[in-house]
């Protein structure tokens with residue numbers, strides 16, 4: 313009993329206060345003057361309670377927010393809010409790069425991107441699933457396509473449809489990570505996880521080509537697919553989902569860490585293996601490694617590495633919080649630390665983004681199971697953007713270093 317109490321107080325001591333930056337009960341949009349929101353509503357093109365934010369990426373003074381088309385009536389999928397909006401609790405979302413491109417009836421427009429990533433060349437990358445009303449009629453409005461947008465000019469640089477060989481019949485792409493070299497922007501790759509087809513798709517910007525990789529580690533773990541969140545009990549079979557990239561290693565390549573949504577094990581692979589379009593390197597089973605076990609109830613979609621410290625941050629949907637792991641240590645339940653928790657503002661933490669200039673970790677939480685299995689209660693605040701300073705988080709995540717043996721470096 314005394315040991316239990318000691319652990320409980322240690323766990324609390326680890327936890328950091330999170331600051332709420334923005335929160336919403338319903339999201340609203342800055343529509344262009346030519347668009348009347350009442351007309352959109354009467355046409356069924358804007359049903360406010362069906363607009364649930366999910367993905368978030370911070371770049372300069374913009375915070376990009378995606379609103380996937382889970383149900384009908386999502387007005388605009390890809391949007392931003394301005395960091396300048398400091399006096400507003402629930403800022404309206406501004407469609408990006410324009411309202412027209414996000415309007416569901418625009419030919420060739422953006423349909424439903426889940427998460428976006430910004431690279432070191434100021435480009436925004438997102439994979440459009442092309443599906444409207446996922447939980448209802450599930451219409452594949454347009455093919456699965458990669459969008460790349462120049463953040464300096466707000467122009468679409470490239471639209472690339474995934475090839476049929478990149479997909480299987482039940483593919484679904486909800487997360488990706490971009491690997492770019494600021495000194496050579498041509499040499500860029502996007503790694504896209506296929507959470508229900510259990511694969512990884514690689515896109516090369518230089519080759520303007522893509523290929524699909526398979527491995528047993530991309531599947532879900534049947535022992536960790538049972539969830540209790542917001543009073544809902546449900547089972548998911550989502551495989552490879554959240555991915556994070558290390559800083560470049562001595563050979564110039566990075567390590568891609570990845571995990572299944574329904575799973576508690578973290579895996580890794582060198583980007584050298586992924587970038588081999590002949591699939592020769594990825595056909596070697598041992599090119600993929602088991603990093604370790606994160607412990608019970610550590611499932612979550614997204615992760616991101618702080619390149620400055622090598623600390624990997626993870627959303628924790630069963631704990632309403634954020635965990636961290638110092639990647640220079642062996643991964644096990646003792647080195648996987650719950651660093652922040654809030655049972656009001658971090659229900660279903662769904663995306664993470666690091667803002668380098670302010671050294672801040674941003675978290676978007678959206679209580680997604682409530683939306684999927686019921687509907688949002690528009691009388692209370694449902695969506696939260698919270699922030700934690702990385703200086704203090706780093707200390708929590710590093711503090712066990714002295715006690716725990718450093719692991720041997722990988723032999724690449």
Ligand SMILES: *[C@@H]1O[C@H](CO)[C@@H](O)[C@H](O)[C@H]1NC(C)=O
Nearest residue numbers: 373374375393394395396397
């Ligand atoms: C924020 O304010 C600055 C200074 O007024 C302005 O230049 C910038 O465009 C604003 N950013 C956004 C995203 O509105």
Ligand SMILES: *[C@@H]1O[C@H](CO)[C@@H](O)[C@H](O)[C@H]1NC(C)=O
Nearest residue numbers: 469470471472473519520521
């Ligand atoms: C890239 O490939 C796609 C699909 O094959 C094509 O539509 C597009 O024009 C290509 N883009 C460039 C820049 O080559």
Ligand SMILES: *[C@@H]1O[C@H](CO)[C@@H](O)[C@H](O)[C@H]1NC(C)=O
Nearest residue numbers: 537538539540541545609630
């Ligand atoms: C979920 O809740 C049920 C009922 O309270 C409990 O029996 C079960 O162990 C819980 N499962 C998980 C994975 O927490």
Ligand SMILES: *[C@@H]1O[C@H](CO)[C@@H](O)[C@H](O)[C@H]1NC(C)=O
Nearest residue numbers: 540630631632653654655656
């Ligand atoms: C928050 O929720 C978690 C998971 O349900 C629970 O373990 C924890 O005790 C709660 N914390 C507080 C302060 O209520």
